[in-house]
Amino acid sequence: MIEKLPDECLLEIFNNLQEGSLFSCLLVNRHCCIINVPLLWKTAGNYLSKRSLIETCLLSLNTEEQALIPSQVILPNHPKPSFEYTNFITSISDRLNVGIVDWFNYYNRTVDYGVNVLRNAIRCSLITMSLRTSKNLIYLKTNGAIYEQIIKDLSRNNTIMIFELHNSNLNSKGTTILQDAIIQNTALTYLNLYNFTESTEDLCNSVADALCGKALGNALCKNVALTYLNLSENSIGSKGGKALAKAFYKNTTLNHLDIYYNYLGPEGGLALGKALNGNTTLISLDFDGNDIGTKAEMYLQKFSV
The missing domain is CATH 1.20.1280 (Monooxygenase)
Known part of the structure; x- marks a missing residue:
């Protein structure tokens, strides 16, 4: 029947x-x-902490993605899966880190040197594979050092709406690549860059340029889809605050901004306060721990966290 x-x-x-x-x-x-x-497999992202799921995903790596993993790692050599399972994954979270540790410790227990580097290579390889294969990936969260190629792949992705990049230690070149990704990925509405970079001034200039469309002209402001931005605990300082202020004079889409513990100081805080004072779209702002002074706080007092 x-x-x-x-x-x-x-x-x-x-x-x-x-x-x-x-x-x-x-x-x-x-x-x-x-x-x-x-x-x-649409909800498989919820189970990436399981060793068996990591094993299946590793079987889907192509030659280039396998080459990202050092030869010390013993990869599975079973036949390819009957289905291209990773095509259907819609979310990848930092549960992936837990699953990789479990899988690595089980199958590569004899390796005792450079373990964290090897695990990170596996993680980056699996994320690269997911960006290549998944047709419906909406949510991506990474926690740890990340390859620049992944950011480049993100710029070519038109499905990811939520991207969280934590503790990635991107350098100046990496933040420039991120700028391009923010501009080119028109589906991206939620961006979380918590404690993610070595080059804090470059971070703010890159994000600011992307938000106001400076790299492609002011007309690009209308095409930026971001509504949520978290730059917390990046120590962006006064210069970073001023760079962001320039963006918020023009950006008209963002309605949530978290920028706590960034050492903006009075100058950076005042610049940001003046820029946001006339902003009619931002409805939530968290700027705690920045020592911005009473004058800047007067401009920002209308916002609630």
């Missing part, structure tokens, strides 16, 4: 089943399996 139902009906039925039942449906026949695999 199930084979006589159209795919649309089957999809509607499977969408209303619990996860355990979906796994059972994989065994009914190949047709049901084809319909169920995308449904199950």
Whole structure:
């Protein structure tokens, strides 16, 4: 009977089943399996802390992505999966770090030198693969050092709406690449750059240029989709605050800004305060821990965290 139902009906039925039942449906026949695999892998990002899932993802690496991982790492040599599972992943979080540690410790327990570097290479390789294969990736969060190529790949992605980049230690060149990614990725609405860079002044100039469209002309302001920006704990200082202030005179899309603990000081705080005083779109601002002084606070007192 199930084979006589159209795919649309089957999809509607499977969408209303619990996860355990979906796994059972994989065994009914190949047709049901084809319909169920995308449904199950859509939420696979929630289980990236599992060693078995990391193993499956590693089997999907192409030659270039495998080359990113040093030869000391023993990669799985099983046959390629029957399905391109990673095509269907919609989110990748820093649970990936946990899964990689578990997988690495289980299969590469004899390695005792440069372990963190090797794990980071695996993480970057898997993220690169996901950006290449996933057709519906909406959320990407990375925690740790990251390759510049991943930022370049992000600029070519048109599905990611939420990008969180934590503790990545990007250098000046990396922040310039990030600027291009912010400008070119028109789907991006939520950007979290918490404690992420070595070059704080470059960070602010890059983000500021992207927000106000300076790199491509002021007309680009209308095309910037960002509504949430977190630059907290980047120590951007007074110069960084002034660079951001220039952006906010022109940006008309951002409505949430977190910039706490950045050592803006009175000058940076005042510049930012004047720029935001006439802003009609920003509704939430967190600027704690910046010692901006009473004059700057007067300009910013209308905002609530």
